[in-house]
Structures are given as C-alpha cells and as structure tokens.
Amino acid sequence: MPATITLRNATAADDALIAAHFYQMWRDNDVPAEAIIPHWQAEMQHYLDEARRSLDYQAFVAAVNNRVVGSVGCQRFAGLYPNILEASYRQDGYLWGVYVEPDFRRQGIATQLTDRAIAYLRSLGCTHAVLNASPAGRPVYSRLGFADSNVMRRSLT
Numbered sequence: 001m002p003a004t005i006t007l008r009n010a011t012a013a014d015d016a017l018i019a020a021h022f023y024q025m026w027r028d029n030d031v032p033a034e035a036i037i038p039h040w041q042a043e044m045q046h047y048l049d050e051a052r053r054s055l056d057y058q059a060f061v062a063a064v065n066n067r068v069v070g071s072v073g074c075q076r077f078a079g080l081y082p083n084i085l086e087a088s089y090r091q092d093g094y095l096w097g098v099y100v101e102p103d104f105r106r107q108g109i110a111t112q113l114t115d116r117a118i119a120y121l122r123s124l125g126c127t128h129a130v131l132n133a134s135p136a137g138r139p140v141y142s143r144l145g146f147a148d149s150n151v152m153r154r155s156l157t
Contacts, residue, residue, distance in 0.1 A: 003064040005109055007116050010059035010071065012048075018059050019044035021071045021099035028102075029134050051075050056124050060116045062100070062109045070100035070109045074117035077130055093121030095131040110140050118144075 010018060019041050026036060037043060051057030055075040062070035077092035095117045100109045118129050130149075133141050 003104075003107070005107070005112065006063050007060055007112055008063070010061045012052075014059065014061055014068070014071070015045055015048050016041070017061070017068055018048070018071050018073065018097065022073075022097045025097060025099045025134075028136075048073075054078075058117075058120050059097075060113055060120075062104075062113055064104060069104040070113055071097065072099075072110075072113040072117045073097045074121055074129075076121075076124060076126065087125060088127070090128065091124075091126050092128045092130050093118075093124065093126030095121070095129055098131070098137060110137065111144065114140065114144055 022044060023036065023040055027033065048057065048059075051073075055078060057073060057075040059071055059073040061068045072095060074093060074095045077094040079092075083090075095114060098110055098113060100113075121129050129146070131141065131146065133146070
C-alpha cells in the first residue's frame with residue numbers, strides 16, 4: 001500500500017529540519033563538507049528570520065506517517081539589481097531548498113512541494129517562479145513547466 005503523503009506549512013519550529021535538508025541538498029550535489037561554512041545552521045536561522053520579515057518567506061514540509069521527509073522554501077525574489085519594473089509586469093518568486101530524503105524520492109513528493117510553493121508565490125502576486133535546478137531536479141521542474149533560462153556562468157577561479 002502506498003504511503004500517505006501530507007503537506008503542511010512549515011513553522012519556525014521546523015527551521016532546524018529545513019536547515020538540515022538544505023545542507024544535505026548541497027552534499028547530495030557533491031559539495032564537499034569542508035566547502036560548507038562551519039556555522040551553516042546559525043547562518044540559515046538568520047536568513048530564515050530575515051526572509052520571513054522582508055520577503056514573505058514560507059516553507060512547506062511533506063510528511064509520510066507523520067515523519068517529515070521533504071521540504072521547500074519560497075519567497076519574493078530580492079533581485080540581483082535594482083528592480084525598476086512594475087510588480088504587475090514582473091514580480092519574481094524564488095523557490096529554493098527543494099529536498100526529499102533519499103528513501104522517499106520518486107514518489108511525487110518534490111512535485112507536490114513545488115506545486116504548493118508555486119501556489120503560495122501566486123497568492124503573493126508573483127508573475128514568475130524562478131529556481132536553480134540540480135541535475136536530478138531538472139526533469140521534475142521541466143514537467144512542471146519551468147523553462148531553461150538565459151543564465152550564463154563563468155568560473156573566475
């Protein structure tokens with residue numbers, strides 16, 4: 001019998017788990033532990049606190065049999081440069097930290113979490129949803145209608 005997956009809005013009480021998922025997401029993408037700052041948990045907590053206050057940050061968690069096995073965060077995108085466009089023309093929302101524990105992958109949990117985050121961003125008046133996809137996540141996001149963008153990257157090291 002398939003497991004029952006439930007989604008809910010995360011609260012500040014879930015921050016430590018969301019931080020752990022974010023850390024593990026990087027590790028799963030071959031970022032060595034020594035490349036992650038030692039105080040990553042405190043940095044995450046500071047960021048989440050600030051994002052809640054200024055960017056309408058909201059996270060969602062997925063649970064199987066009352067055990068949280070996945071999470072996603074989303075917020076209004078703060079931008080990389082001054083935004084001189086009307087919000088009705090472009091108000092980007094950003095999804096980040098989509099993570100599902102390995103034993104629970106390929107069950108549609110990432111899709112459900114992403115859909116929930118998109119609905120939240122839409123409720124804020126966002127006109128686009130933006131994310132950076134890992135190689136494993138790319139097919140999920142493509143199926144959900146995300147298109148490859150014109151982001152170009154050059155190494156400076």
